[in-house]
Amino acid sequence: MKALKIATDREQKSDMTSRCQNLLTEAERIKTISQWPLTPAMTPGPASSPPASPLTLRCGTETIGTPTSARIRQLVEPVSSREVSKAEQIILLRSSKLNGFTFPPWQGAPEPDEFALSQGAEAFRDTPQLGLSASQIEFFDGWERAHSAIPPPTWFPGERKALGPTMYSRRPVDLVQDLASDCSVVASLCSWTARAERGNPRMLSKIMYPHDADNLAPRISANGKYVVRLNFNGCYRKVIIDDRLPLSKNTRVLHVIDRRNPSLLWPALLEKAYLKVRGGYDFPGSHSGTDLWIMTGWIPEQVWLENSETDADQLWSRILSAFNKGDVLITLGTGRMSHRIERQLGLEGEHDYAVLDLKEEGSSRLLRLKNPWCEGTSWKGKLPESSTTERFEAESELSALRHAREQGIFWIDINNVLRHFQSIFLNWNPGLFSYRQDVHFTWDLSNRLDSVTCFVNHPQFKIVAKGESIVWLLLSRHLKDRDGQSRVAKEDLAGYISMFAFDRKGARVYLRDGCLERAPYVDSPHTLLRLQPDVDITYSIVIDEEDMSSTPHSFTLSTFSTLPVVLDKAYSPYSSQRLISGAWTQATAGGNVNDPTYSENPQFSLRVVEQIAAAILIQTPSNDVHVHVKLVHGRGRRVYTLTSKDVIADSGQHRRGSAVIEISDLYPGSYTLVCSTFKAGQQADFTLRVDSTSECELRQLPGEGAGRLRLPLADVRFGYSVSRIAAPLVPRRFVCISVVAKFIRSVAFPSNDLLSFDEGQAGARSPLRVTVELGTGPNRRVLIASSGGAYSDAVSGVRTEDVDLSPQMLYTSDMWLVLDRLCGPASGSQEIYGVEVFCDQPKALDIGVWRNWDF
Structure with missing residues (x-):
């Protein structure tokens, strides 16, 4: 660090900066190891592994020579032990076809001779070529083999004898994107390579082939063919590419490039393999969590930073230890931003950033980010105040020097991350x-x-x-x-x-x-x-x-x-299923149990022949409709009035879209199901489904008066002192009838005129009874009475059962339809009722006008 301060030559200063940063990174990693130096017994590798040497060569960012992994733990990725069924095998095979290519499930590393070039043979060519966007085609200058494309010829014009692609680099990697729209892919690669720079095990050794077994890294293919192992569509799959890369007419670049090591080939090949899976270089965009899952198989997790439940302390404690151990890769994504906000913050909207490092300094929790765009901006905000140790001052100076050379790399604190970024993408080591x-x-x-x-x-x-x-x-x-x-x-x-x-x-x-x-x-x-x-x-x-x-x-x-x-x-405890469709129409949308029209709702008969457990589900595609289902003792018939004793079970409060009853013991018998909406008049289709442990019978009940003629009568108005009103009935031939009377409203008398009425708000109603009678006085005979002869103030009204009438009944006395209320409501009001008669024959019954009835 002292040499860095006094260095004047730019190249010297750059080289010392890199060395110091690597030493600091290694020191941070060593701090996380409980015992240092490690002894051979502590390493998970074979006992014959050679001791670590400080003189090593890096492949990209992964150590060549004596592996770094010999000095730290290596976690083994678990493999599914579940047997895959034939149906699942078919799914995996069908998922092999994508974007016009076939990507078969991975069967193992390819043989070395797959990459050999026979004498006189042409290099491998993958077809068709990957697509380019309109903006990329503007700069596109053809496809060239790696030896002609890397490093970019527009960067190094002239003789290329001493130039060419390589899989190795002695310097840290600085990957950037330019004309490609895959910021998430490049951010993923930057996060991945930063992990290796911190001394963690290399990850390329099982991903790209041909493979250099001695150096645990890819090597140049003789025939231009490369096989990449990527994880998507249910398993690891074989992705084949050639080494042709898109060239640009100028110094812009159409693929990922290492600014420090422009001859480094493997990042461009890995990017090409990934983009082949995702459809081409005109990649519409993704996020780094998905990209890293496909490239590495590390478990993706997306944390929404804009969520009010996201806690900075909890999040930091989750990621810090795992990050220092190399068990999590971290990237960040911004949301949509205006151009003014972008300029003000130095951040790009809808863009992914790589997290290169984490550190705690005093009370500050800092993240070192990289903008993968080659001309990317850096965060313009200030870091929080923290302790000013000599080491922190030195590292801050290093950061400033590196920032001048590596545009788009900066430190930011966790609170500003939560404030200005939309998501954090965590990819966890499956070996955990x-x-x-x-x-x-x-x-x-x-x-x-x-x-x-x-x-x-x-x-x-x-x-x-x-x-x-x-x-x-x-x-x-x-x-x-x-x-x-x-x-x-x-x-x-x-x-x-x-x-x-x-x-x-x-x-x-x-x-x-x-x-x-x-x-x-x-x-x-x-x-x-x-x-x-x-x-x-x-x-x-x-x-x-x-x-x-x-x-x-x-x-x-x-x-x-x-x-x-x-x-x-998951299993179903039910072996039988019954499904029936229904609808709430203008005539049957009766509303909830407190509405007077509740009984008009669709009703169903459920017949159970032996004790069962059952689930009764109602659902509607109209998601703005709140629904309910009730199971009642109704003997499989339509019900009109309900008490708490009648209800066996219900679905609770009305719920949006669907509701269910689950009952463990339903005994043999016939029951009635009532399906309702919360508001009367809401029209919608629905399905009623009954799952049960044994067979049962489900059928829809006809509506009230279904199949009969409806004879509406004039409204009945009870005056203040009137308790009985009647109308004469004259059957012309044999006919079966039923009668329904429903309360409409209460109407107040005006104080100055008791003979006229003033309509007001609906009020209390009197208990009512409806009868069909023969004769008058003490000798009259009641043919039928509502509610078994009891008075009722049910909101659904009162009704009679069916009764048969014939003209012969009139030989001995007259016939009357009588409405009898138990008592009047509050003084100074009258009650109005609507009455309907349902009969099974046309023109079979004459009904007279209403009159007070004191007989």
């Missing part, structure tokens, strides 16, 4: 877990059946977990093939996915209420749900989506755990 299970499935959304609040037709799984185990669930949405097209359609990338965890012992879930945990809804191909049960538990896991395209989609659900878990499909 000992066990893994994968299940692959398809979800056809071409005919959505469920409301947004109903899960009954969603993919569901059970997870048997042990107490004190850490279980992470990763839902991965497969990239889709568009019938050989070279690009994935935007509508196939649209939409959000999530997961819900329920304590349901692995049984299928009907509604989204009552979950234990929920993964965030994300518009990326992955969402993560972290569980840590205190006791042994069997979860029910439900997959959910919003706004995804109405086509079939494939997914992979993976569990990563510290103890063994069981992953399987």
Whole structure:
């Protein structure tokens, strides 16, 4: 550091800056190791591993010669032990086709002779070529082999004998993007290489071939063919590319480039392999969490920094230790910003940044970020005040010097990250877990059946977990093939996915209420749900989506755990299912139980022949409609009045879109189901589904008066002192009738005129009885009476059962329809009732006018 301060030559100063930074980084890493120096017994590698040497060569950012990994722990990635079914194998094979290419599941490292160039043979050529955007085509100057494209000829014009691509570099890597729109990819590569610069194990050794086994790094292919192992669509897959790269007409670059080491080839090849999977160099964009999952297989997690529940202290404590151990790769993403805000902050809107380093200095928690754009700006804000130790001053000076040379690299504190960035992307080392299970499935959304609040037709799984185990669930949405097209359609990338965890012992879930945990809804191909049960538990896991395209989609659900878990499909405790469609129409939308028209709602008969457990689900595609279902003692008939004793079970409060009753013991008998909306008059279609442990019968009941003629009568007005009103009935031939009387409103008498009426607000109603009678006086005979002869003030009105009438009954006496109220309401008001008569024959019954009836 002292030599750095007195150095005057620019190259000397640059070289010393790099050395000092590497030493500081190594010192930070050593601070995280509990015992130093490490002894051979502490290393996880073989006992014959040679001791570490300070004189090493780096491949990109990964140490060549004696591996750094010989001095630190290496975590082994777990492999799914679950047997893959035939149906899942078909899903994986179908998912191999993407963007007009085939990417088969990985079967192992290719043989070295696959990359040999036979005498007289041409170099390998991959077809078709990857697409370019319109802005890239403006600068495009053709495809060239690596030996002609790296380093860029416009950067080094003239003779190229001493130039050419290499897989190794002695200096730290400084990757940037230029004309390519893949900031997330380059930020991912920067995060990855920064991890290796901190002394962690190399990651290229199992990713790119041909492979230099001695140096654990890629090597130049003789025939221009490269095989890259990438992780997508349910498994690791084989991606084949050639070494041709797009050239630019000027000094702009169409692929990722190392500004310090422009001859370094592997970043451009890895980028090309990734972009082949994603559709071409005209890549529409992603985020770094997805990119790193595909390139490395490290578990992606997206944390929404704009969420009010995100706590800076908790987040920092989660990532700091893991970052220092090399077990997490971190990138950041901004949201949309105006140009004024971008200039003011020195940040780019809708852009990904790599996190190169973390450190705590006093009370300050700092992140060292890199803007991957070659002309990227740097954060213009100020760092918080912190302790001013000699080491911090020296490192600040180094940072300033490096910033002058490496545009777009800067320090920022965690609070400003939370304030100005939208998301933090964490990719976790899968080797932190000992066990893994994968299940692959398809979800056809071409005919959505469920409301947004109903899960009954969603993919569901059970997870048997042990107490004190850490279980992470990763839902991965497969990239889709568009019938050989070279690009994935935007509508196939649209939409959000999530997961819900329920304590349901692995049984299928009907509604989204009552979950234990929920993964965030994300518009990326992955969402993560972290569980840590205190006791042994069997979860029910439900997959959910919003706004995804109405086509079939494939997914992979993976569990990563510290103890063994069981992953399987959720089970249904019910063996029988009955499904029936219905609708609330203008005539049948009766509203909730407090509405006078409640009995007009659609009703169903449920016949049970033996004791069962059942789930009764109602749902509507109209998500603005709140629904309810009630199971009552109705003998399988339409019900008109309800008391609390009549109700066996109901779905609770009216719920948006769907509601369910789950009952464990339903005894043999006939029951009635009433389906209602919260507001009367709301019209919508619905389905009623009954799942049960044995067969049962479900049928819709006809509406009141269905199949009969409706004879509306004039309204009945009870005056203040009137308690009985009647109308004469004259049957012309044999006829079956029923009578319904419903309260309409109370009307107040004006104080100055008791003979006229003044309509007012609806008031209290008197208990009422309706009868059909023969004769008058003490010898009259009641043919039928409502409510078994009892008076009722039910909001749904009063009604009689069916009664048969014939002209012969009139031979002995007259016939009357009588409305009898028990007593008048408050003094000074009258009551108005509507009366309907339903009969089964046309022109079979004459009804006279209403009159006071004191007989």
